[in-house]
Amino acid sequence: MLRRRVIPCLDVANGRVVKGTRFVDLVDEGDPPELAERYAREGADEIVFLDITAAPEGRGTLLDVVERTARRAFIPLTVGGGVRSVDEMRDVLRAGADKVSLNTAAVADPDLVARCATRFGRQAVVAIDARRRAGGAAGAAGGADSAAGWEVVVKGGREPTGLDAVAWAERAVELGAGEVLVTSMDRDGTGSGYDTELLAAIADRVSVPVIASGGAAGPDDFVRAVLDGHADAVLAASIFHFAETSVRSLKQYLKQRGIPVRL
Numbered sequence: 085m086l087r088r089r090v091i092p093c094l095d096v097a098n099g100r101v102v103k104g105t106r107f108v109d110l111v112d113e114g115d116p117p118e119l120a121e122r123y124a125r126e127g128a129d130e131i132v133f134l135d136i137t138a139a140p141e142g143r144g145t146l147l148d149v150v151e152r153t154a155r156r157a158f159i160p161l162t163v164g165g166g167v168r169s170v171d172e173m174r175d176v177l178r179a180g181a182d183k184v185s186l187n188t189a190a191v192a193d194p195d196l197v198a199r200c201a202t203r204f205g206r207q208a209v210v211a212i213d214a215r216r217r218a219g220g221a222a223g224a225a226g227g228a229d230s231a232a233g234w235e236v237v238v239k240g241g242r243e244p245t246g247l248d249a250v251a252w253a254e255r256a257v258e259l260g261a262g263e264v265l266v267t268s269m270d271r272d273g274t275g276s277g278y279d280t281e282l283l284a285a286i287a288d289r290v291s292v293p294v295i296a297s298g299g300a301a302g303p304d305d306f307v308r309a310v311l312d313g314h315a316d317a318v319l320a321a322s323i324f325h326f327a328e329t330s331v332r333s334l335k336q337y338l339k340q341r342g343i344p345v346r347l
Contacts, residue, residue, distance in 0.1 A: 088317060088338065088344060089318070090128060091318065092131060093319050096133060099146055101119055120157035129346060133162065134211075143166055144175075161182050173204060173207075187210070188238040191247065194259060201259065210264055211265040214236055216279070264294050266282060266286055266298075270298075272298040277299050277305040280308055280309060280313035283315050288314060294314070294316055303334055306320075306334060
């Protein structure tokens with residue numbers, strides 16, 4: 085059985101790590117390089133760095149902050165936010181990223197995923213911010229015509245797209261995405277646990293790793309993301325930033341519950 089990855093997330097705005105609820109009411113949590121170095125020491129498998137205001141502000145990624153972060157944390161770094169072209173993905177990789185996450189730009193121009201995958205292989209990650217459709221019944225597998233379904237939202241959760249999240253995940257993988265990062269906008273920052281139905285709906289339909297994001301409040305949420313949501317990796321921010329648990333202690337807990345991790 086493949087080892088499950090534990091990934092702290094750095095949501096970055098104006099060069100600082102922030103955290104809020106559903107990407108609003110943001111509170112400063114510190115310097116990206118310092119937090120990345122701390123999590124690397126604790127045993128994080130990777131770091132995800134998301135420039136959450138780049139798309140809404142129509143600007144590129146903060147490359148200087150990415151470069152400083154990459155110099156401090158000697159573990160894989162995925163960077164997202166503001167990448168709209170193959171050249172911009174190249175610039176982010178040159179700044180020190182190992183993978184680049186595409187979100188808003190990929191929805192606007194799906195062929196961007198294919199162009200990036202052609203140039204850089206499976207280093208292109210597609211991030212999907214999804215919100216359950218109003219009145220949707222729980223438990224369906226998703227799909228474009230599902231009665232349940234989750235809608236893709238972009239620009240930091242500010243703009244609905246009408247796209248079904250499961251169908252978009254399938255298409256993104258067909259276009260060459262090496263991983264899918266799935267964030268429940270209903271759960272993000274709420275501490276109500278991952279949306280395991282959303283995760284399983286996507287994980288059961290794609291052939292690449294699925295990273296769970298949005299809502300973790302305690303160790304059992306991570307267990308449920310793997311066992312019920314079929315996630316290959318678990319990502320969180322607040323629970324690590326606020327020192328409610330450490331990466332090291334979380335991994336020990338996952339191991340005790342029979343989930344293979346790298347210690």
